[in-house]
Amino acid sequence: MLTDKPNVQASLEAFRDYVIQQSRSNLTKQRRNVSRKLYRSLSGTVKVNANSFEFDFEMEEHGQYLDKGVRGKTSSSKAPNSPFKFGSGTGKKGGLTNGILKWVKAKRLQFKDKKTGRFLSYESTGFLITRSIYHKGMKPSLFFTKPFEKAFKRLPDDLIEKFGLDVEAMFNQTIKQP
Numbered sequence: 501m502l503t504d505k506p507n508v509q510a511s512l513e514a515f516r517d518y519v520i521q522q523s524r525s526n527l528t529k530q531r532r533n534v535s536r537k538l539y540r541s542l543s544g545t546v547k548v549n550a551n552s553f554e555f556d557f558e559m560e561e562h563g564q565y566l567d568k569g570v571r572g573k574t575s576s577s578k579a580p581n582s583p584f585k586f587g588s589g590t591g592k593k594g595g596l597t598n599g600i601l602k603w604v605k606a607k608r609l610q611f612k613d614k615k616t617g618r619f620l621s622y623e624s625t626g627f628l629i630t631r632s633i634y635h636k637g638m639k640p641s642l643f644f645t646k647p648f649e650k651a652f653k654r655l656p657d658d659l660i661e662k663f664g665l666d667v668e669a670m671f672n673q674t675i676k677q678p
Contacts, residue, residue: 512659535602
């Protein structure tokens with residue numbers, strides 16, 4: 501039976517599990533895991549069919565921006581090759597502001613006023629950070645891209661080897677049947 505490819509399935513599942521585990525580890529090491537929402541949202545599906553296989557990775561939308569970076573409205577120096585740009589009009593309105601405000605509150609981060617020495621409100625601190633990110637952009641973290649590329653380099657040889665084992669097992673099973 502052609503759809504019975506346990507070795508290919510196992511190889512692709514190992515690839516998926518490695519990428520997800522390393523991506524989660526990178527989020528934690530890079531201290532980008534405050535709410536753990538992105539961490540928990542990382543998942544993948546593998547489906548092996550008769551003549552092909554399907555592969556999907558899923559994550560929260562902001563994971564793409566975090567991984568690839570975002571070019572700023574006035575400067576692209578932090579993420580010159582990013583497919584995303586602030587101020588393009590395609591993103592969700594207020595998404596950055598709300599996300600940064602939640603992050604500032606979770607981290608309990610407050611800047612000080614230079615003149616008075618008093619702490620600024622969370623909203624003011626969030627506004628300053630948001631404005632800076634909006635204009636200057638956001639550097640790519642590659643938390644997902646690096647593990648994916650590393651595992652993908654190893655995948656073809658492994659897949660060919662596993663696929664060969666499946667074809668051999670299928671061939672032997674077909675020969676034995678009357």
